[in-house]
Amino acid sequence: MYRQKYIFLLPGLLVLVAIILFPLLFTIRVSFSSWDVYNPGLNWIGGENYARLWEDARYWEALIRLTFLTVATVTLQYTLGFALALLVWRDIAARRFFRVLFLVPMMTTPVVMSVIWRTIFHESLGPLNPILEAIGIDAQPWLSDAGFALAAVMIVEVWQWTPFMFLLLLAGLLSLPNEPFLAARIDGAGPIRTFLSVTLPMMGAISVGAILIRLIEASKLMETVYVLTSGGPGTATETTSYYIYIRGMRDFQIGYSASLSLTYLIVMSVALTLIAKALIRLMVKDRT
């Protein structure tokens, strides 16, 4: 009787298959081939790429490094973003100016900004070390020491994406009802108690959303590493996405990089699902 409805759904379904399912299915198929520079095409090699991946220490090290970078940068972004949002939430002088100013880093192109930051961090020619020395701090090996290079990547990431957190959290703050705050004031709660007992719980849902979006984005960290450090020194800043890029685009191991990508996709999907559940339980437990 309602068979016509399928006809109307068909265009949408076809588009969905074309743009989402086909690339994914094709990637799965490629991952079971040895397609590379000397062996083009979709031959069948079974699970060889996955067996090789299992023993690829550099891939797993990159994944661990990425996990650290993601958790650390997103935590910092959330903390700073929340602080900035609270700062311009209430009536302060030049509130609109600050709201726009805080969004500027997010509106710049990541690759271009990474080039700018690379110049800033340049130990011979960049401005950062002379500034540090002018205020009595020794010049630092920003891009040639493993720890500092990791810190440099984190600084750029936090600088670029804190505004995103700021934007979402400010939107959340502006949508909060006034009544709970009035009640807290009547009950004599101070600013810290009000924040911990009223603001933070009410911001739980939007916080989870903002954190998850940023976790997903940060887990694809690639441009900053590519421009700033090329994964070095050594492999100190190599992330999973950058490693897959090297294997796929530089080494042209299309089959192997497909298996790396799929494994990465599965690991991230599982991890983010678990993180999402934990965050919801932790931050919005009263509403579930």
Place this chain on the structure above:
Amino acid sequence: MKTKTTLRGAMLTTSAILISAGAALAEDYTRFGIKEDVPGACSFASIDAKDYSGRTLNIITHAIPVIGEPTALHAQQFQELTGATVNVVHVPFGDLFQRIMIPFQTGQQAYDVLFFASLWLGDFNAYLAEVPQAYQEVSGMQSVTPTYKGVASWNGKMLNYTMDGDRHYLKFRSDVFDNPEMQALFKEKTGRDLTVPATWEEYNEVAAVFNNMDWDGDGAPNFGTAEVTKRDDLMFSAFISRVAPYAKHPDVKGGFFFDLETMEPLVNTPGWVRGLELFVAAQASMPPGGTSFGLGDEIFSFGGGQTLMSYSWDDAFIQAMQADSPIRNKVAAAPLPGAREVWNRTTGQWDTFETPNTAPYVTWGWSSAVAAGSQNQDMAFDYLCFFSNEANTLADLQIGRFGVNPYREAHFDPAFYQTELGWDANVATTYTDTLKAIDGGQNQVFDLRVPGVGEFMSSLAAGVARAQSGEASAQEALDGVAAEWKAIVDRIGVDRVREAYANVVALEDN
């Protein structure tokens, strides 16, 4: 068939020369930025006589400016002269390989003309058209040196159209080396005379003595050496330059990267390890951040007067010799340092050389080719022949950012650099003498031009980077590289890699 081709070639050449001779009288091509047209089959006049109206030529090349800018410039000129429509696609270096390879592998005829790194010939050779005999006989191609003709050839066929010549050599501040005060300082600190480094040990010693001191008197500290040390930024070439004299024994034939017979990687043999140890040790004499210098950093560090010595391609030298450079005519060139001890893999011992062993490294070099599947091969080869004609090349050589470097006999004439570029005689002479020494040198090393060269070099760079950062010792790092190379060879197939590598060994052992 061959007779027919040769006859056709001769007719093409003769007619082109006749046409160009006549046309040259009538036309003034200096409006294209050249000094004067040089008669020949590829000259402005000859190309002007062709009509490709209604046809389209698709070119893929590197991003502007290096090679990308001259590609676009000569495409525009070619379009104007012939009436063809020329589309030029510029691609960043990191994407260039796959942007060329994927259409090849999937059977698409995306591009007629391709500009790429010459060491990728091991990957691309099956998809390229042989340069027709007629084009191999034009005057511009005839004067290409044997070294660069060899680089352009694969299994005896010329597949790359030569339009650039690259090699690594040493650059140093001649004003410091000639300064009596600096000579006395060096003597005091080391007990020997200050000379242009003949070995990499000497290079490191000179770099250490003049590191972190203001030897040019500008109030800012100067440093000993600038080298390309950043992984994935052509660092592998710098490393191989340092390794070559220790690992390339003049009396041991049959492979530098692999033993051609067994296809066992040689990258973790003692000569390679010694080279890496010295590469790591030199980090102490680099400027701040020098341990993560890419090619651009190296160019600006030496070319800008920050460092005493450097070694890589022409760029830093050309930068130093720019008209507005503060160190113009204060630099000189020399062949790469050598080694007094060379690993002999046949005997398994170090051999001592009274005169340091040198191993000139002919590395990288941009190249061009025509796709075998192109439907416009005639027009494509005409474009390349025009791109690299004598008049265009002499103009391109004068613009450092173009990335076109000497590769013809005529390019090794110091008078050209003195008259056209205003270089001092000493600078021009050391430069051309160095290039000639490399070009005609014995015991040359060439890039590993085999299928999957990107993977081999990526693995090598990652291993070297581990040693540089202290994650592993030189031996451990190179053992790891050797294990990876074995795995890569196994995956590709030993015979396939050996067959390709034989082309490289043939160049080195001739």
